[in-house]
Structure formats: structure tokens, C-alpha cells
Amino acid sequence: DAKTTQPNSMESNEEEPVHLPCNHSTISGTDYIHWYRQLPSQGPEYVIHGLTSNVNNRMASLAIAEDRKSSTLILHRATLRDAAVYYCILTSKISSGSARQLTFGSGTQLTVLP
Amino acid sequence: DVKVTQSSRYLVKRTGEKVFLECVQDMDHENMFWYRQDPGLGLRLIYFSYDVKMKEKGDIPEGYSVSREKKERFSLILESASTNQTSMYLCASRQRGGNTEAFFGQGTRLTVV
Numbered sequence: 360d361a362k363t364t365q366p367n368s369m370e371s372n373e374e375e376p377v378h379l380p381c382n383h384s385t386i387s388g389t390d391y392i393h394w395y396r397q398l399p400s401q402g403p404e405y406v407i408h409g410l411t412s413n414v415n416n417r418m419a420s421l422a423i424a425e426d427r428k429s430s431t432l433i434l435h436r437a438t439l440r441d442a443a444v445y446y447c448i449l450t451s452k453i454s455s456g457s458a459r460q461l462t463f464g465s466g467t468q469l470t471v472l473p
Numbered sequence: 474d475v476k477v478t479q480s481s482r483y484l485v486k487r488t489g490e491k492v493f494l495e496c497v498q499d500m501d502h503e504n505m506f507w508y509r510q511d512p513g514l515g516l517r518l519i520y521f522s523y524d525v526k527m528k529e530k531g532d533i534p535e536g537y538s539v540s541r542e543k544k545e546r547f548s549l550i551l552e553s554a555s556t557n558q559t560s561m562y563l564c565a566s567r568q569r570g571g572n573t574e575a576f577f578g579q580g581t582r583l584t585v586v
Contacts, residue, residue, distance in 0.1 A: 391572050393574070395575070400580075401579065401580070402477075402563050402565070402577030402578055402579055402580050403516070403563075403565075403575075403577050404577065405574035405575065405576070408572060408574065410572070446516075450572075461504075461506055461518070461521075461565065461567065461575055462518060462532075463508075463515055463516040463518075464515060465515045466515065
């Protein structure tokens with residue numbers, strides 16, 4: 360199974376952009392890149408996902424390397440409410456009946472400093 | 474607009490008790506998941522169901538079983554609760570397909586005494 364690697368923790372100042380990296384060097388051509396985040400005392404929530412092209416939504420942007428072996432989640436202006444654990448995971452376009460669809464690693468703990 | 478509902482937010486049970494954790498989703502999703510989350514260990518998959526009455530073991534199924542009699546409901550069963558099953562339990566559901574998002578419940582914090 361393709362795995363992802365993320366830094367254990369990162370810090371950012373409030374109202375500054377944050378770039379959260381993820382390496383997935385064994386990604387296959389049918390894998391989507393998903394990002395979730397988990398706020399304290401809550402279940403994870405979806406942030407964004409993409410396949411090949413960069414993606415934007417109201418929460419964040421996702422920049423995907425041309426070779427797809429890495430990606431970066433971008434929070435354009437971090438707020439204190441963005442302090443959370445951010446997870447980068449891969450889900451396959453095929454074998455959608457498999458449990459491997461939603462396997463989480465340890466994620467990156469983002470601390471936002473006021 | 475709650476989409477994934479877990480029956481209890483907090484639960485305290487005694488060692489040896491049979492424990493049922495219930496999860497209901499209202500989005501007609503095929504796939505449902507049960508995880509446990511412990512400090513320093515992240516989310517670990519216990520069981521997964523991809524259809525009614527269909528299940529697949531995750532990474533840590535020992536000591537647990539599941540039931541999916543209806544599409545919207547996925548139950549996690551601790552046949553004989555033990556103190557090492559004290560944890561946060563999270564349920565998720567997701568439509569089949571690689572580009573669909575998963576929805577999580579708020580979690581059940583289970584304490585076994």
C-alpha cells in the first residue's frame with residue numbers, strides 16, 4: 360500500500376500562510392491525495408483532495424508536484440482555529456471496497472501562535 | 474445537519490461487559506469504518522464494512538466484532554470489555570469511489586474500569 364510521510368509538528372504565526380508538506384513517493388496513478396484535519400476533541404473533517412492538478416476550495420489549497428510524489432496543503436491565512444492535526448492520505452480510484460481506502464498515519468500537529 | 478451520529482459521547486463500562494457502540498449515517502453511503510484513537514498512535518482501523526452484512530478486518534480487529542444489518546447502521550461490539558480497550562472510538566462513512574470525502578462522527582470516549 361502506498362504510504363505518506365509528514366512532519367510530526369509545525370508552527371505558524373497567526374494570519375500568515377502555512378505550507379504543510381506530504382511525501383508519497385510510492386503513489387500509483389489511480390490514487391487520490393486527500394487531506395483531513397482533526398480539531399481538539401472532534402472527529403476528523405475533510406479538507407481537500409486532488410488527483411493531478413492543484414485544487415482550491417474555501418478552506419485551503421492543494422499543490423501537487425508534477426511527478427505526484429509529494430503535495431502541499433496551503434492555508435492562506437492561519438487562524439487560531441486552524442490549530443489541529445492534519446492528515447494526508449491516499450485513496451484509490453479502484454479497489455474502492457477495500458479498507459485501505461481510509462488509512463491514517465500520524466499526521467502533522469499544527470500549532471498557530473497568536 | 475448531523476450526518477454521522479454515534480450513540481454515546483461518553484461511556485463507562487465494567488471489565489467483562491459486552492459493549493455495543495452504534496453508528497448511524499444518513500447519506501446512503503456504502504462504506505463505513507470503525508477506528509480507535511489513542512495518544513501517540515493516531516487513528517487505527519478496527520473494522521470496515523463495504524455493504525450490508527459485508528465486513529473486512531482492519532489493523533487491530535482482535536477483541537472486537539461488528540454488525541451491519543442495515544445500510545445506515547454499523548455497530549462495533551466488544552464481546553468482553555477489557556481495560557486496554559479504553560479509548561476514543563470514531564465511526565466514519567464514505568461513498569464508494571476514490572474521490573469521495575469521508576464523514577466522521579464526534580467520537581465515543583469509552584472507559585473500561
